[in-house]
Each structure stands twice: as C-alpha cells, then as structure tokens.
C-alpha cells in the first residue's frame with residue numbers, strides 16, 4: 491500500500507513483569523510470562539528495522555522495563571539505531587548506578603508513573619508497599635542528573651481530587667511535562683471500572699484545573715491531558731488513526747497497531763520473529779484492517795470530524811458496541827452511545843472502591 495505513511499513512534503513492551511499491580515494497567519488480562527519474552531538480539535534488530543522504516547521515537551515500556559536485566563544493552567541498541575529513546579517506568583528497579591549506566595548508554599528521556607501524591611494512597615493503588623517512597627528517591631536521582639522527565643499521573647475517581655497537589659509535585663520534582671492521563675478502559679481497567687470511573691463533577695473540575703494550570707505554568711510545565719472519554723461528546727483520535735503513526739511490539743514479539751489491539755480477536759497479528767517490520771507495517775492484514783476511514787459507517791462518513799478523530803477507537807467500538815468497525819460509542823452521534831450512558835449510570839449507582847489487582851498468572855508449561 492504505497493499511500494501509507496511510515497510510523498513515527500514505536501512502543502516496545504519489553505516485558506509484562508512488574509513489581510506493581512495497578513488495577514488500571516493497560517496490559518492485557520492474559521499477561522505473558524518471562525519465558526515468552528523476546529531476546530536481546532531480536533529487540534535490537536527490531537530497533538534497527540524501526541529506524542529504517544522511519545520511526546523517530548522509541549518508548550521502552552512494559553510492564554516494568556527495569557525488570558529486564560538487559561535494559562542498558564537495549565537502550566544502547568536503540569541509541570545506536572538513531573532512535574530518540576524514552577523509558578516509561580514506575581521507577582522501581584532504577585538504582586543510581588543503573589541510571590548512570592542508562593544515561594551513558596544514551597537514554598534521552600524518562601516518563602515516571604505516579605499512582606498518587608501520598609504514600610498510603612499511592613501504595614494502595616499500585617499494590618506495592620514502599621513503592622511511593624522509592625519512586626520519590628528515583629525522581630530525585632533523575633533530577634540530579636538532569637535527564638528530561640515527564641510525570642505520568644494516571645487519574646481516576648480515587649485520586650482525581652488530588653490533582654492540584656499532583657501538579658505542584660510535578661513542578662517540585664523538576665518535570666518538564668505532566669501527563670494527566672485519565673484512565674482509559676482497556677485491559678485491567680475494564681475489570682475495575684466500578685472503582686475507577688470518575689464522577690461527572692470530577693470530570694468538569696479536572697478540565698477546569700488543567701486549563702488554569704496550563705495557563706499559569708506556561709514555560710515551566712507542559713501538559714498532556716487525556717480526559718475521561720465516557721463523558722466526552724466526541725472520541726479521541728485513537729493512535730492518530732489505526733496503523734497511521736505508531737505501532738507496538740508485545741513482549742513475545744507480536745506487532746500490534748495499538749496496545750489493546752489483541753482484544754479484537756478476529757484479527758491475527760504477525761510476529762517480529764517471523765517477518766520484518768517493513769512487511770508487517772505495509773502488508774499485514776491486521777494493520778490494513780482499519781486503515782483510513784472507508785470502513786466507517788454513514789454516521790462518520792457524513793460527519794465533519796471524520797478526519798479529526800477517524801471515528802475513534804476500534805477496541806472501544808468492539809468492547810461496547812460489539813463491532814470493531816462501528817463509530818466509537820463514546821461519540822454522542824453513535825447509535826450505541828446509550829450503552830455508554832448505561833455503563834455510567836450503573837457504576838454511579840453502585841460504586842465500589844475495591845480493586846482487582848493486575849496479576850501475572852503462571853503460564854502453563
């Protein structure tokens with residue numbers, strides 16, 4: 491397909507292992523065990539191929555990427571491939587010595603997740619006692635080294651009321667950017683919707699707080715804001731359009747158009763062990779399944795936002811409307827929008843603050 495542009499960014503999910511157990515984790519419910527993970531050489535080849543394909547930014551993610559003993563080696567391979575390399579981490583496992591080695595290997599940026607602004611809440615959300623204090627030490631070590639830092643605050647009903655303090659913390663920790671990422675309901679978050687969905691009042695207050703802080707902190711702290719989309723009028727432009735700007739590789743080597751794509755069970759995904767990234771990006775059936783906008787129904791075809799949001803998220807369309815080619819049901823024009831309203835009413839009538847924590851089940855041998 492010659493009209494397909496090359497990807498700009500690649501998310502490498504190096505592992506699903508993680509010391510934390512966040513109930514909103516975007517990893518799939520069926521997590522991959524260590525024995526299925528790609529080896530160092532295959533990742534290095536994937537980075538070379540990504541750069542040759544046109545990828546500029548590489549996000550080393552997981553799970554917790556620091557769980558991989560070869561993280562420094564992988565960072566060096568990415569740097570040698572010429573990729574701008576961002577480490578997405580909880581901070582657990584990043585000792586001062588390891589940070590030095592990562593910096594020396596050419597790491598360009600760190601994105602540190604934040605579960606909450608106080609130890610008790612943050613540790614309850616992450617399911618890891620002592621995690622908050624360790625994260626704060628890592629943040630200081632990052633700041634001492636001057637490594638560019640984004641704080642990634644994942645927000646939901648149980649921590650959204652702390653948004654003001656979250657913003658102050660980002661400034662105090664020397665972050666250049668704060669991602670206020672309201673939970674999107676994929677993976678483990680779907681299981682925890684009754685505990686995580688914010689209220690409408692919280693959503694309105696959050697938008698106001700972010701807008702005010704953005705104006706007040708211009709030049710000090712940049713913001714990326716992902717609002718709670720169940721309350722939005724229109725969907726987000728998921729992945730900037732399916733197979734248009736980015737790709738993911740799962741720990742076992744599957745090449746995916748987005749991190750939740752495996753929930754679309756009628757698609758089958760090629761593996762980097764078997765094919766080149768070039769072949770997979772341009773020719774695979776999964777990447778071509780929802781490229782462009784031709785597959786979208788008349789509701790979208792006749793809409794002036796067609797080339798703004800591309801009909802929204804395919805995984806959400808399947809999860810809520812039962813059809814991956816449908817208009818994203820969070821859109822108020824979608825015939826399936828009442829299903830989103832029903833989900834909201836159900837949760838608000840029966841909120842439940844208890845969590846089902848993310849857990850790596852033992853894979854049968």
Ligand code: SF4
Pocket residue numbers: 508509510511512514515516517552553554579580603848
């Ligand atoms: S969201 Fe939490 S559990 Fe999932 S990978 Fe990140 S830190 Fe680990």
Ligand code: SF4
Pocket residue numbers: 724725789790791793794795796797799800801802817818821822823824
């Ligand atoms: S109808 Fe389709 S294109 Fe229009 S706003 Fe809704 S999802 Fe976007």
